[in-house]
Amino acid sequence: MNLKATYRALVAAVWLALGASSGTAGTLAGSAHDFSTASWGGGQICVPCHTPHKANAGVSAAPLWNHTVTTQVYTLYALLGGKAIMGQPTVGDKLCLSCHDGTVALDSYRGLTGATFVSAANNLGTNLGVHHPSSFHYDTSLATANGSLFDPTTKLVTIGTGTQVKTGTIGAILLSAGQVQCSSCHDVHNTFNATTKNLLKMSMATSAMCFACHNY
Amino acid sequence: MRPYRAAWMAAVAFACALVLAFPARAGVATTKHNLSASGPGTVKAATEAQICVFCHAPHNSAPSAPLWNRQTPGSTYTPYTSSTAKAAAGQPTRGSLLCLSCHDGTIALGQVLSRTAPISMTGGVSTMPAGSAGHLGTDLSGDHPISFAYTSTLASTRGELVDPGTLTGAVRLDSGGQMQCSACHDAHNDLYGKFLVMPNTASALCQVCHVKDYWSASDHKLSAKTWNGSGPSPWPHTSGTTVAANACEGCHRPHTAPGKKWLQNAATEEGNCYPCHNGNVAAKNIQTEFAKASIHPVAGTTGVHDPAESGIVNSRHVECVDCHNPHASNAVAGTIPGSLIGVRGIGINGVEVNPATAAYQICYRCHADSSGQPAPKTARVTGQNNTRLDFLTSNKSCHPVAGACPQVTPSSVLVSPWTSSSILKCGDCHNNNAGPGNNGTGPAGPHGSTNPSLLERSYTGTRPAICAKCHTTTYVKFNGDSSHRKHTGDIGATCNTCHDPHGSLNYPSLINFDTSLVTFRSFTPSTAGQANNGSCNLTCHGKNHNNCSYNNC
Numbered sequence: 001m002n003l004k005a006t007y008r009a010l011v012a013a014v015w016l017a018l019g020a021s022s023g024t025a026g027t028l029a030g031s032a033h034d035f036s037t038a039s040w041g042g043g044q045i046c047v048p049c050h051t052p053h054k055a056n057a058g059v060s061a062a063p064l065w066n067h068t069v070t071t072q073v074y075t076l077y078a079l080l081g082g083k084a085i086m087g088q089p090t091v092g093d094k095l096c097l098s099c100h101d102g103t104v105a106l107d108s109y110r111g112l113t114g115a116t117f118v119s120a121a122n123n124l125g126t127n128l129g130v131h132h133p134s135s136f137h138y139d140t141s142l143a144t145a146n147g148s149l150f151d152p153t154t155k156l157v158t159i160g161t162g163t164q165v166k167t168g169t170i171g172a173i174l175l176s177a178g179q180v181q182c183s184s185c186h187d188v189h190n191t192f193n194a195t196t197k198n199l200l201k202m203s204m205a206t207s208a209m210c211f212a213c214h215n216y
Numbered sequence: 217m218r219p220y221r222a223a224w225m226a227a228v229a230f231a232c233a234l235v236l237a238f239p240a241r242a243g244v245a246t247t248k249h250n251l252s253a254s255g256p257g258t259v260k261a262a263t264e265a266q267i268c269v270f271c272h273a274p275h276n277s278a279p280s281a282p283l284w285n286r287q288t289p290g291s292t293y294t295p296y297t298s299s300t301a302k303a304a305a306g307q308p309t310r311g312s313l314l315c316l317s318c319h320d321g322t323i324a325l326g327q328v329l330s331r332t333a334p335i336s337m338t339g340g341v342s343t344m345p346a347g348s349a350g351h352l353g354t355d356l357s358g359d360h361p362i363s364f365a366y367t368s369t370l371a372s373t374r375g376e377l378v379d380p381g382t383l384t385g386a387v388r389l390d391s392g393g394q395m396q397c398s399a400c401h402d403a404h405n406d407l408y409g410k411f412l413v414m415p416n417t418a419s420a421l422c423q424v425c426h427v428k429d430y431w432s433a434s435d436h437k438l439s440a441k442t443w444n445g446s447g448p449s450p451w452p453h454t455s456g457t458t459v460a461a462n463a464c465e466g467c468h469r470p471h472t473a474p475g476k477k478w479l480q481n482a483a484t485e486e487g488n489c490y491p492c493h494n495g496n497v498a499a500k501n502i503q504t505e506f507a508k509a510s511i512h513p514v515a516g517t518t519g520v521h522d523p524a525e526s527g528i529v530n531s532r533h534v535e536c537v538d539c540h541n542p543h544a545s546n547a548v549a550g551t552i553p554g555s556l557i558g559v560r561g562i563g564i565n566g567v568e569v570n571p572a573t574a575a576y577q578i579c580y581r582c583h584a585d586s587s588g589q590p591a592p593k594t595a596r597v598t599g600q601n602n603t604r605l606d607f608l609t610s611n612k613s614c615h616p617v618a619g620a621c622p623q624v625t626p627s628s629v630l631v632s633p634w635t636s637s638s639i640l641k642c643g644d645c646h647n648n649n650a651g652p653g654n655n656g657t658g659p660a661g662p663h664g665s666t667n668p669s670l671l672e673r674s675y676t677g678t679r680p681a682i683c684a685k686c687h688t689t690t691y692v693k694f695n696g697d698s699s700h701r702k703h704t705g706d707i708g709a710t711c712n713t714c715h716d717p718h719g720s721l722n723y724p725s726l727i728n729f730d731t732s733l734v735t736f737r738s739f740t741p742s743t744a745g746q747a748n749n750g751s752c753n754l755t756c757h758g759k760n761h762n763n764c765s766y767n768n769c
């Protein structure tokens with residue numbers, strides 16, 4: 001037997017073993033975004049959102065986009081006295097809302113129109129006024145004007161648990177091009193496997209996710 | 217620089233950055249508003265680990281407030297009202313309803329929109345525990361008014377309020393210009409205790425909005441007196457240990473106040489004064505004065521006194537605050553004593569004087585033109601119960617209280633320091649029998665006396681001590697062959713039988729006979745400058761005096 005091949009096989013086996021067990025590395029498989037078990041998922045995890053060929057080139061926020069993008073115009077979050085400038089959801093948020101606003105079917109991908117919509121519990125609807133504000137610029141001047149937000153350029157946060165952790169400033173770790181987005185709190189691929197529900201980047205024990213940005 | 221030292225300096229710099237990144241706020245996790253299982257208070261969840269969820273949720277929140285996770289209370293509240301409140305506070309609105317969704321005790325603390333079942337709390341607690349400091353209930357009539365428009369017009373109409381344009385610091389109105397719970401409280405930050413937005417030492421928080429007339433020189437603002445540890449604590453709800461440190465909270469509390477209408481610590485008016493003015497904080501014990509035989513009956517009424525009442529009091533009552541302004545009083549002597557400054561009075565002409573410039577004006581609020589007064593103690597020839605009319609300087613004779621009287625008594629027959637030009641105060645005769653006016657150590661003032669009619673000294677006998685305080689016995693001829701000697705010595709009559717101690721409308725020398733003893737027909741006084749040529753025409757105890765002259769009857 002070729003010792004090198006055996007060694008390689010052994011390493012591969014260890015890799016697989018490590019990869020298959022949850023808790024040692026983030027995993028999309030088995031998470032809420034594992035669409036392979038859904039009747040409309042085609043038995044695949046990635047395809048409702050991504051495709052390696054003939055992807056939607058107009059989507060810049062995600063690579064190789066495969067899902068129909070929502071065209072909904074939303075009622076925006078409007079807090080009395082809020083200092084952030086709110087606008088319609090920008091590209092990253094639009095991708096999340098393309099399933100989660102309830103206007104586009106989950107299985108509307110690959111150019112086809114589907115018929116299965118997101119469950120009521122996960123349907124954010126088209127009134128964003130009842131949801132945490134998103135798609136706005138979160139910078140030092142906003143933090144100063146607001147008075148109860150951390151400075152995103154200096155406040156350090158740690159996301160994930162166990163071996164899958166990442167530490168950095170709010171701006172580096174949570175914001176997307178300086179904006180708060182769905183992805184600021186939610187870990188779409190469950191990379192960091194931080195919570196058992198809601199695909200959050202941080203545990204909600206002691207509401208840590210909230211206190212990452214909110215200085216209370 | 218060695219790498220080790222460089223690394224150490226970098227670590228220090230990193231730590232400093234972390235400290236600077238955390239401003240001086242006491243985080244909500246360390247406060248009683250952390251209702252999770254890790255909370256520091258007695259009210260907390262059994263197992264729930266999230267802190268924010270009791271009020272906030274990131275998705276599907278109620279639009280009433282920032283990501284609000286609680287239902288709006290459906291209660292009808294009893295709002296604060298009083299005769300002096302000009303802000304028409306109605307039902308709670310906006311931000312205050314958020315606070316009341318826990319603090320009115322009607323909605324379970326763990327009942328949130330994002331959960332189908334209420335979050336369970338330890339100890340079987342569901343709603344805010346009754347009797348706890350945080351339980352306001354739905355009767356807000358004993359709580360500081362909220363949910364009213366605090367406008368410049370309100371401030372100028374009501375007076376003693378700052379213009380709301382100055383409220384740009386820690387104390388703010390809400391975005392609609394209304395005063396809400398949030399003006400004084402910050403729900404996330406307990407740095408100063410009671411979730412206050414600033415410390416309330418010396419009532420600094422109260423005074424951001426409230427500016428009381430006369431306060432800057434008052435003893436309740438300035439006094440460093442402390443409690444001697446005896447009797448009930450005068451300050452059970454604060455940590456202040458001096459009068460000055462407590463300031464407003466010496467008498468007032470903003471929530472669940474027993475004395476609802478004016479947010480006072482005690483339900484009885486005098487109950488607000490006694491905890492200090494019983495000798496345990498203030499030097500003198502006023503409270504014990506009201507146990508004497510003749511008193512101003514402050515305990516006789518509760519809830520009758522109203523700061524908005526007319527200058528002339530017609531609903532018969534007396535409280536400490538009818539004579540004293542607790543926002544103004546001090547110990548500074550003056551034309552009016554410091555204890556009486558800032559109080560309304562009625563002038564000699566019956567018109568209100570505000571503030572009173574002489575002590576008698578304060579007495580005239582009740583003892584002059586007021587309706588419902590009892591009949592005078594002594595029925596007299598020209599008797600009436602309006603004391604103000606007794607002391608009119610247009611009367612034939614009077615004790616000089618409201619001004620100099622037409623008949624002047626020579627200094628030579630007055631006890632020093634009284635002179636012919638002395639002006640008296642009511643308190644020269646009506647006062648504490650053991651007060652400084654009678655060489656005692658008790659508190660000055662007509663609070664109580666062992667003598668009837670709140671007299672400082674006895675008025676009985678043939679040589680009453682109260683008269684002898686000022687009138688020497690050489691003036692009134694108690695000796696020799698005089699009518700005074702015959703009446704007081706032989707017969708044993710008192711001064712009161714013939715003389716009115718206040719004033720006489722028609723006759724000099726305060727002659728105004730007691731008609732229960734004297735059947736009066738006429739009296740001719742002595743001619744001025746000629747002694748003893750007057751005559752009496754009356755019957756006394758069946759003894760007829762038919763034009764008896766002073767020396768010959």
